[in-house]
Amino acid sequence: MALIRTSSPHLHKASSTGDVMRLVILACMPGLAAMTLFFGWGTLINVCWAILLAVGLEAAIVLIRKRPVSFYLKDYSVVVTALLLGLSLPPYAPWWITLVGILVAVVIAKHLYGGLGQNPFNPAMVAYALLLVSFPVEMTRWTQPFVLLGDADSWNILPFTDTLRVIFTGFEPVWLDNYTGATPLDAMRHRGGMTTEEAWLSKPVLADGIGAWHAVSAAYFMGGIFLIYRKVITYHVPMAMLGALAVIASVFYAFDPYDFADPYFHITVGGTMLGAFFIATDPVTCATSNRGKIWFGIGIGLLIYVIRGWGGYPDAVAFAVLLMNLAAPFIDQYTQPRTYGHAKANRGMKGGQ
Amino acid sequence: MNIILIAILALAGLAVAFGLLLGFAAVKFRVEGNPLVDQIDGLLPQTQCGQCGYPGCRPYAEAIAGGDAINKCPPGGQSTVEALADLLDVEAVPLEAGAEAEPVKMVAYIREDECIGCTKCIQACPVDAILGAAKQMHTVIESECTGCDLCVEPCPVDCIDMLPVQSGLSDWKWELPAPGVQQLIVTDRRGQLQGGAV
Amino acid sequence: MRTHFAFHGGVHPPENKKQSTGLAIQIAPVPETLVIPLSQHIGAPAEPVVRVGDRVLKGQIIAEAVGRISVNVHASSSGVVEAIEPRPIPHTSGMEAPCVVIRTDGLDEWIDHKGLDDYRRLKKADLIDYIREHGIAGMGGAGFPTDVKLHLGDDHIVNTLILNAMECEPYITADDMLIRERAEEIVSGIEIMAHLLKPHHIIIGTEDNKPQALRALEKAVRASQLDIDIISVPTVYPSGGEKQLIKLMTGIEVPSGRIPADIGIVCQNVGTAKAIHDAVHHGIPLISRVVTLTGLALQHPHNMEARIGTPFETLLGAAEVIESALYRLVMGGPMMGFTVPHDQIPVIKTTNCILAATIEEMPPAPPANPCIRCGMCEQVCPAELLPQQLHWFAKGKEFEKAKNHNLFDCIECGACSYVCPSNIPLVQYYRFAKAEIRAEEAEQRKADHARKRFEARQERLEREQAEKELRRKQRAEEAAKMQAVKQDKLQRHAEVSETAAEPDAKALKTAAAVARTKLKKAQQALKSAQDKGLEGIEALQATVTELEQKAAAAQAALEQAEKGAQPAAQLDSKQLKTAAAVARTKLKQAEKALQQAQDSGEGDLTELQAKVTELTAKAAQAQTAFEAAESGVAPAAVDIAGLKEAMDSAAVKVEKARQALADSEANGSPAVEKMRAGVEKLEQKYQSAKSDFEVANQQGQSNGVDLEALKADMEQASDKVKKAEAALQTARENGSPAADKMAAGVDKLKGKYEEARQAWLAAGGVEAVAEAKVEVDPKALKQQVSIMRTKLKKAQTAVEAAEAGEGDLDLAASEFERLTALYEDAKQAWDAYEAEQNDKAAAQGIDLKQLKIDAALARAAVTKAERALDKARETQPDDLDGMEEALLAARQKAEQLNQTLSRFTD
């Protein structure tokens, strides 16, 4: 009789990395649906295209690295990366934008650093930031929510086939301009000499279209709550991030309501919700301990506000997350939990050099 | 003129003050011996075998502190080289040719009925790990033996063996787990993985 | 019921406890053999006190505790000790450890046992010793001897006694069932512990998934005098971990690296409480325990009261295991238990569960994915560690960092591995890292130790060197001082005899000589004065007497000094030699004078003759002393050579005296009568000397005293010759001009050697040679051979090295050849010896080789017969007689052969 010998524990919770990632994907679905509902097929097509590319690329790289493909693909992490990138790209972004983005995300941001678990930066955000810097025109041409197109009551989006043609053939009819426009953040930033009050009234995307953004944010929020409920993520990062953003926005808003947007606006437009629940919580690149996560979230919240307020880019989530990714190891060292039986927590990285 | 004088005086005063301070510090905080040598010596395995070309670990430590290569200690293996590289902040070089990276721990054993009691091995052992008297059989105190090999050569009847250290229940330990999926290669099949994974 | 606290993290694995609680605790069958490990916990293994073949009774002590952390081991059923040998024990490694194996006789016969009438009347220390003697050890985790914990009351203030009835691990129900059925006994055990520890507060901690056990406990507690709190907490793993339990019950954390007693808390398992009850009230040692048998591979999972030492196989059989379905056998729970490789492992005091799982139930872990730093492990870690960081460090072998991240606070509960979505065997990483760190620390300690020893040795060598140096210097100084003193004394030698405070032999000698000279002069003066009849004779006489006294004193001093300076004085053979020579010269002179006197017929022949005799004796004496010193033989020993010389000289004297007598007779000298008497006397002397010599010679031959001396002489000479030859060789090689001279010297030495040899041979050395040959020491010969072999080997390597281009090939080769020759010689000698032995044997008609082979064969036959007999005993016990006879015959034969053989090969 020769029975197997393994280390305890002999039980294992029926969950795998793949399960975790699948839950994340599932949690993204309301957001994806909302995006499609309000901004047309573009996002859906982008997401599918991105996933296709990413899976193919991952398989190719894994083969080149001489590893078994199925194991790697089964962890679904690359799908999540592609999904997040697809969700954050403008709905009518041409196909090659996505291609470049995926290339950067999978090859450079992930595998060059050693693959899953080793990358210091969130791959989707690295790709997004790079695209934003390299192709500002394509990356800032956002879509009008359907409520702003034609009469407000019908679901008036660009037909599916047209969308495909726009994305894959570079076909740009004149009427396309009707479908594109600035995001609320852009509108707010480039409001000329107007006070926020005036901007709210004069810009259609703010006056009428903002509801679409709120809806999308609400969808992401729902997904996020689901993830917290399923213990895929903890509440620390989103809470800290949203809280910090709200607090700093409130302070400035209270100080000068004419120049600064209200906190509610900051929290509900742009990539805030997506960032808070899906991007900043990316476990690989986030701080480790619960206290660390709180500091990490606060950092992101503050940076978002600063970059939105004084930076030159339409949105700040990607940059804020990347900057805090950079700080995560440092945060980790100073936020180790107090171990059972110890009077106080360790600080810093002892035992190194 | 006055100003220049004051400046010079002030500088001179400062120089004297700092000089005194430094002198005081040098006396007060003087470190006994050469701490670097101590640190290096602490990393060497203390086998005292002399394979590095020095008569013992400490002389080699002194030589390293004086700039000798760090890869001359075969009993320490590659891990010692790495530790030394770490301490001295230099590049870790591979061990000198011919040495194993992870040497097996050895212990000397005297075949006692063959020993003629010549005491030659006692004189050779650097840590006094051999017990015996003239014309009496000799034996190695296992717990004291560093496995340096030095007693083997002088024995006129060749009755000393170097045996690998026995491992038992008390020093059994878990292995590093088999590498996970990162280290899998394409030819690994699912079935094998299942069986082989520990 | 009191409130409770909480600890961080924890998991909720499926409980799977219902399967094994359906049936009451069953008594497990008595197995055929019990395998009882001598060490069932950390600490020293117990020392067996029974021997193979002893019959033991149930409850009898079979091994006694050694050291502080150790308890007795008892036989758990009656039977015969079959073996005391290493057997597989419950350990992850599957390794073996010493066990006592008992073949049970099925009678299950108890040794006399009786509990204490009233344990309260016993002194506490005695009660604890009683518990220790009954082998009580913790039945929860590590099996720590209970008495050690009970002694904690001595040097710690114990506030709280916590009884661990958590049983948080899935599957296990042993404690649950025990509480359900034996709650009163448990509480009685608690009372004993409380009596010993005197805690302010007693808590039984349990989980809310055991309502029946809880009810039973409550009932038992109500009946007790003690005030015991029962705290039931929500089920979460690992609430049964000691530290977690303490936190749950009291809200206090055990400081890292300390024990609970340091904060006034002692934890005990309920099973231990029951064991204490059994021991104290019934005198039953810890020889059985409740074991849960569960898992999908069992058709009949339930709890059993199993004897310590029962192989798992027996219990699995009782639980109707499906062998083909069994995939993983775990001792302990699924979270912290360990796998065992087969079912021949015995139950020990800590075996609370045997989990026979199927592959579906506990599939092998899939290959680990990379850590995605999801932090789930951190969320569940009850020790509040950062498991993923620890994992990185362990994997990267950054042990120092791991240690600083409190790796050693990890309780290896497995919660982190349980939740890890990447299936990383985290606990194994930690175990690996911990073991490595411990090994490293041990290594470091050893290295430090080695360094210390090395340094100590170095110091010692230096000290010895220094001492030698010092002694050398001292000697040099003393010599210089002596020189100075001597010079000083030479200057003032007149006063020396009075002032010589130091025992300077030479100076004393001079003094003695001076005194003697003076004495002689005075004597002469006295004589002439007497002859001449001068006055003042009295004065002269007085002077002479005085001088005589002085001379005697000087002589005495000299002798004393010589004795005092023992080795130097005795071994100064040169001086003695000179003395002997002087004596001989004097003798010759005296003889000459005698001759002259005889020739001329003048003078006092008698006087002269007497003098000659005296001198002869003296010369002989000196010679003897010299020779004694030379050969190192004590002067008291019989000196044949001296005797011979004395004899010879006596013969010569006799001859001469005879001649003189004849002359005198011819001359008609008046002194003829006297001379005749003298000759007769001389003849007598000669006779006696001769007989002396003969006796001595015989003695010498029989005990070889002098032979040895001669042999030493001869060997010395041969050595000298050899050295000289070597020197000559080198001189010749160097073309030294002194070579010729040296050659002459060598020849001379050779002559001397030859002389010495002759002398030795003459003295019966030949026989000695023969004797030596007979006495060839086989061991020495063998050693010689192996020394030569080793040297040869070394030379060979040298040659090889030389061939490889290092060193001087020619030199090495010639050395090699020389050694080969030497080796051949030695080998030949050995072979010759062996051949001789063979011959000796052959002479008796036995071929030694054949004999050896026969003996070996006979031994083998015995072994075979023994084995066959053993087997037969097992299979067909009736037909044994024939086999036993055969065995006996084989044994006899082997014995005989062995004896014969040993005659030739001692």
Ligand code: SF4
């Ligand atoms: S016994 Fe031999 S091998 Fe061991 S330390 Fe001494 S000299 Fe070295």
Ligand code: SF4
């Ligand atoms: S050197 Fe060899 S023969 Fe000599 S004492 Fe040591 S073991 Fe014995």
Ligand code: SF4
């Ligand atoms: S649970 Fe596993 S994958 Fe998640 S952080 Fe811990 S070790 Fe990494």
Ligand code: SF4
């Ligand atoms: S095994 Fe160690 S690290 Fe993992 S959860 Fe338990 S205590 Fe924490």
